[in-house]
Amino acid sequence: MRQRQGLIALAFLAPALVCLAVLRIVPAISAVVESFYSESLLRGGRVFAGLSNYTDLLGSKDFRQSVGVTLLFTVLVNPIQVVVAFLLAVLFTQKAAGSKLWRTLVILPIATPPAVSAVIWSVIYRPDGLGNGVLERLGLPAQPFLTSSSQVLPSLIVLLSWIGVGYWMLFLIAGIQEVPVEVREAALLDGAGPWRRMVSVTLPLVRRPLAFVLVADTVSNLLVFAPVQILTKGGPNGNSNLLMYDVYNRAYALGDIHVAQAEVVILVALTLVIVAGQFRLLRGDQ
Amino acid sequence: MKRVSLSALGGVVGILFFLPLLWVVTNSLRPGSETFAHLKLSWQTFFELRPTLHNYSALLSSDVGRATLNSIFVSALTVIIGLAVCATAAFGLAAFEFRGRGLVFGIVVLSFLVPFDAIAIPLSTMFRDWQLTNTFTGLVLPGIGNGMAIFLLRQFFLGIPAELVEAGRLDGLGWFGVFRWIYLPLSKPALIGAGLMLFLFQWQAYVWPLLIGTDAKHILGPVALSNLQGQNFADYGLVFAGAVVLTVIPLVVIAGFQRYFVQSVSSTGLK
Numbered sequence: 246m247r248q249r250q251g252l253i254a255l256a257f258l259a260p261a262l263v264c265l266a267v268l269r270i271v272p273a274i275s276a277v278v279e280s281f282y283s284e285s286l287l288r289g290g291r292v293f294a295g296l297s298n299y300t301d302l303l304g305s306k307d308f309r310q311s312v313g314v315t316l317l318f319t320v321l322v323n324p325i326q327v328v329v330a331f332l333l334a335v336l337f338t339q340k341a342a343g344s345k346l347w348r349t350l351v352i353l354p355i356a357t358p359p360a361v362s363a364v365i366w367s368v369i370y371r372p373d374g375l376g377n378g379v380l381e382r383l384g385l386p387a388q389p390f391l392t393s394s395s396q397v398l399p400s401l402i403v404l405l406s407w408i409g410v411g412y413w414m415l416f417l418i419a420g421i422q423e424v425p426v427e428v429r430e431a432a433l434l435d436g437a438g439p440w441r442r443m444v445s446v447t448l449p450l451v452r453r454p455l456a457f458v459l460v461a462d463t464v465s466n467l468l469v470f471a472p473v474q475i476l477t478k479g480g481p482n483g484n485s486n487l488l489m490y491d492v493y494n495r496a497y498a499l500g501d502i503h504v505a506q507a508e509v510v511i512l513v514a515l516t517l518v519i520v521a522g523q524f525r526l527l528r529g530d531q
Numbered sequence: 532m533k534r535v536s537l538s539a540l541g542g543v544v545g546i547l548f549f550l551p552l553l554w555v556v557t558n559s560l561r562p563g564s565e566t567f568a569h570l571k572l573s574w575q576t577f578f579e580l581r582p583t584l585h586n587y588s589a590l591l592s593s594d595v596g597r598a599t600l601n602s603i604f605v606s607a608l609t610v611i612i613g614l615a616v617c618a619t620a621a622f623g624l625a626a627f628e629f630r631g632r633g634l635v636f637g638i639v640v641l642s643f644l645v646p647f648d649a650i651a652i653p654l655s656t657m658f659r660d661w662q663l664t665n666t667f668t669g670l671v672l673p674g675i676g677n678g679m680a681i682f683l684l685r686q687f688f689l690g691i692p693a694e695l696v697e698a699g700r701l702d703g704l705g706w707f708g709v710f711r712w713i714y715l716p717l718s719k720p721a722l723i724g725a726g727l728m729l730f731l732f733q734w735q736a737y738v739w740p741l742l743i744g745t746d747a748k749h750i751l752g753p754v755a756l757s758n759l760q761g762q763n764f765a766d767y768g769l770v771f772a773g774a775v776v777l778t779v780i781p782l783v784v785i786a787g788f789q790r791y792f793v794q795s796v797s798s799t800g801l802k
Contacts, residue, residue, distance in 0.1 A: 250627045253706050257623030258635060260616045264676025265642040272654035273645050279653065333544065341538035347545030353552060356782040360737040360753035361774050364760045365555055368767065373567045375554055375576070382572040407551065415793065468648045471737040475757045489648065493738075496652050506653060513649050 273513075280507035298507035308508070310483050311491040312515075314398070315467070318487060319519065322402050323463050330410050330458065331451075334417035335443055348418075352411040359408055363475040366404040367391075370476070391477050397485045401472055409465070413458045420454030421447060456527040460520050467516050488512045552778070553577050559586050559775045563768030586772035594747065595773040598755030601744075603780070605667060605751060606733045609674035613729040614722060616675050621684035622710045626696065636685075643678030648738050655742040669743045670751070674733040680725040687721035688714060723791040727784070734781050752777045 283294040302308045337348040354362065369375040370390040377387040390400045424447060432446045448455075470489040473479060479486035479494065486494075492512060496505035558566050560582035590596045624636060654673065655664075663669030691714060699709050715722070740751040750758075756773045759765060785792050 248629075251629030251631070254623040254627035254629050254632070257619045257627075257706075257710070261620030261676055261681060262635065262638065264616060264672075265638060265678060268654065268673050268676050269642040269645055269647070269650065269678070270638070272650040272657060275657065276650065276653040279656075336537065336541055336544070339534075339537050341534045341541060343538050343545075344541055347541040350545035350549040353782070354548060356785055357552075357774070357778040358735040358737065358753045358781075360757050361777045364756050364770060365551060365774055367760055368566070368770070369551060369554075371567075375551070378572045378576065407548065411548070419793070464646055468646055470648065471753075471757075474741075475760070492652060502656060509649060509652060513645070516646070516649070 276506045276509045276513075279503055280510050283503045294503070298504045299511075301504060302507055302511070307483060307486070308491065311479075311486045311488055314484060314486055315488045315515075318398055318401075318469075319463065319466060321398065322405060322466050323459065325402060326406050326410055326413060326462055326466075327455070327459050329406065330413035331417055331448075331455065333410065334414045334421055335447060337414070338418055338421045348414075351414060354407055355409075355412045357408065360471040360475060362404065362408045363472040366407075366472070367476050370400060391485075392481055394481050394484045397477055397481065401469075401476070401485060404472055404476075405466065405469065409462065413462055416454045416458050417451060420451035424450045452527070456524075459527070460523050463519055463523065464516055467512070467519070488515075550577070555771050555774050555778075558767065559771035560584070561768065562586075563766040563770075566767040566771070586768040587776075589766075589769055590772045590776065593759075593769060593773075594750070595752065595755045595759060595769065595776075597747070598750045599752045599773070599776055599780075601749065602734060602752040602777070605670050605674075606730050608667070608671050609733040610726050610729045612671065613675040613677060613680065614726055617677055617680040617725060617729075618684055618715065618718075618722065619710065620681045621688050622714055624681070624685045625688035625691075626706075626709070626714070639678045639681050641678075642676070643682065647673065651738045651742060655739070658743060664743050665746045665749045667749065670740060670749065671733075673739055674729060674736070677725075677729055677732065680728050683725050683728070684718070684721050687718055691717055720791055723788050727788055727792055730784060731781065 280298055281294060281296070282291045283298060284290070285292045333351060337344050337351070357365070372387065372389070376390060380387060388396060390396050428446060428450070429442070432442050437445065468489050469487055470493065473485055473487050473490040474493065477485040479490050488508070489512065492505050492508045495501050495508060554577060557577055557579050560579045562583070562585065590599075620639075624632065624639070651673075658664060658669050663672070695713055696709055699713050704712060735753075736751070737753050737757075740754050744750055744754070752773070756770065756777065759773065760770055
């Protein structure tokens, strides 16, 4: 009976399993396998290369810069986005006129596809674009934004936060709304001020959605691609050359597919290490 | 007093987030040559008193217009096929007890832990070998096997009482009948949530369409728009109109199914 059930279940599962295996798992394995090979003109084909693709990468200054830029970007963008999303979630769950409408305005940009957002912001960041128009009105000097080595990452962070913060805020609002009313009222009766209530009551009770947001946000920011490819091409001087763009560039502009696969493996490994570390940290102080 | 200041703060934040979109809409309603005419910030930067739909009519006959139709076609196909594939799989996982169920479930979870964009480049090499570049099949395929959608549907299916299934079986329904006539009708909210997930995955995709669909017949909206922007003599009116259309379509879909959208978003993170 159980075996028969198994066969029927398998029939229902087969299309999805084939899709998942061929479209997700096989390419992941193939990236690992291919990263140990290289194309040899002399011997006319694919030859086993051991770790040489990896040592080539580690020896390359451009790659090391790309890792450095990616780590710097990760350390900056994730805390900023999570903190802003949390503060906005707290703000928009207060009883105040127009809260629903203002909240909707913050969420709207998540409908815009990332590549379209990048195109929009490419016009905002032009020397004669909206960005400098705003600065001028505030009496501030015009800024170069994307063409400045020191401003390019902050500019990308602003654009990515415009896209992403509303999305992460949704999770946190859902989390805050699940905090029982009695708990909040009890804190109010105990005379806790708003700051105290946020830190000692709300924050610990939304730990789980907060942890999820931090981890998911980190993964998505490690894979940022469209804004770099559309706005900066990794420049100026490699200062926005995030790993995902470097992989693409290596595979398609330089045609170095095997080294690119090695870089994919490193990128995924880096992601896993960072995510595992975050999980540990978040569980550690419970 | 406190409420007034909270409301004012919320208003300022909301409007700051909204300004770029308002600016895009305004500029889509004026000739591209005037995009940078209101450089000195004034109310005219964000409002157009003599709006024209010229950019939108130009969009219809442009590459971006055609690419948008491609995006609609590819996304619709992804939702239909994807839901069929994911719902049957979720049924297989939820309704049967069999050896290796844990293993299969593990594969499903593993498949959505590997971020798709990270494997897009190795996968595109495989698709090139299979000659699926510049085909709709190649564009649609990666969207249909969505582990997260399977996971969501399975969670929902697990809540369907076994007595209903037994009653259906006694009435002579086959297993496919149970799936079609008991599970599916009871699962509309979960199916809509999963459908939204499949739709947004495909509509927002950029890396994959850039790698796989590059000829005029198969290019998708976001890729076409970014190509347009890359040209030196870009007509910004057209760029803005394209950006509006590519944003409004998902916005309408999300707004229409708002309840299910929030449900599917929050259940991925919290439960």
